[in-house]
Amino acid sequence: MLRPRIVPCLLVHGGGLVKTIGFKDPKYVGDPINAVKIFNEKESDELIVLDIDATAEGREPNFKMIGDLAVECRMPLCYGGGVKTAEQAKRIIGLGVEKVSISSAAIENPQLISQISDEVGRQSVVVVLDVKKKGGGYEVWTHNATRNTGRSVIDLAKEAERCGAGEIVVNSIDNDGQMKGYDLELARQIRQAVGIPMSALGGAGSLKDIGALLSACGVIGAAAGSLFVFKGMYRAVLINYPNPDQKDEIIRAAIGQ
Known part of the structure; x- marks a missing residue:
């Protein structure tokens, strides 16, 4: 039986781990390898690592860093x-x-989703959609929230699933x-729009917030950054x-599993 996942999300900037607010003002919070070792010890369900420089700078992935992280990581x-x-x-891979995430490249070229899926398997392809509210809906932005695609998150989520x-x-x-x-309404909309697994990211400040997300959406991934790298009111x-x-x-309190 599938169970909800609680997933730390780590941002890499300038070779170190950072945390942002509204995708701005990155604050250094440590070394990626050390963080992975700690999450190993704490038996994290999964780990997301996003290099926020690569796309913005127009460069390819840092394969050396990725290999070093993968060697240390004992979780997906x-x-x-x-x-x-x-x-x-x-x-x-x-x-x-275990998984490769794509964002702006998937929006610019949806066929890339299919190409990667054919190459490594659908289960290893994750599409990340960064969104802002607009009116009664949500639009997707790319390049660290500097470019508005003008497209609905629902439309792009469905397109990603089809591809x-x-x-x-x-x-x-x-x-x-x-x-x-979390933005629970956003999470609900995506959960209703697609049939594939999903994770929500952005806003978690306590374990109660994770419980509220799972209560609202059921079996999904609850991803968080600040919650897992900061402690206390002074962060x-x-x-x-x-x-x-x-x-x-x-999980039991939220969905009864």
């Missing part, structure tokens, strides 16, 4: 950043990464780093993750 690892070809995705994506990650730019809770840097009993309690 999803990498994103700078992937523009099926060959790059195949190389990343070959380094020991062969195995998972959708929907990321709220408005809620990024705010630690005031002191401390890698943390719920222990197995806490995870089970959250």
Whole structure:
């Protein structure tokens, strides 16, 4: 039986880990390898690592860094950043990464989703959609929230599923780093729009927020950045993750599993 996943999301900028607020003002929070080792010890369900420089700078993925992370990681690892070809995705999977995420490249060229899916398998293809509210809906932005596609997140999520994506990650730019809770309406809309697995990202500030997301959407991934790298009202840097009993309690309270 599928179970909800609680997934730390780490951002790489300038070779180090950072956390942003509204996709701006990256704050250094540590070394990627050290963070992976800690999440290993804490038995994280999965790990997402996004290189936020690669696409913005127009460069290919840092394969050396990816290989180093994959060697250390003892949980399923999803990498994103700078992937523009099926060959790059195949190389990343070959380094020991379970999933490859694509964002702007998938929107600009939906056939890339199909090409990567054919090369590495649908289950390894994740499409990340970064969104902002507009009126009564949501529009997708790319390149670290600097370019508005003008397209509906619902339309793009459905398109990604048709093209062969195995998972959708929907990321709220408005809620990024705010630690005031997920955009539950956004998560519900995506959950209703697609039949493939999905994860929500942006806004989690407590384990209660994760419980609220799971209660609203059922079996999905609850991804978070700030929640797992900061502690306390002063946002002191401390890698943390719920222990197995806490995870089970959250899931049982939310969906009864």
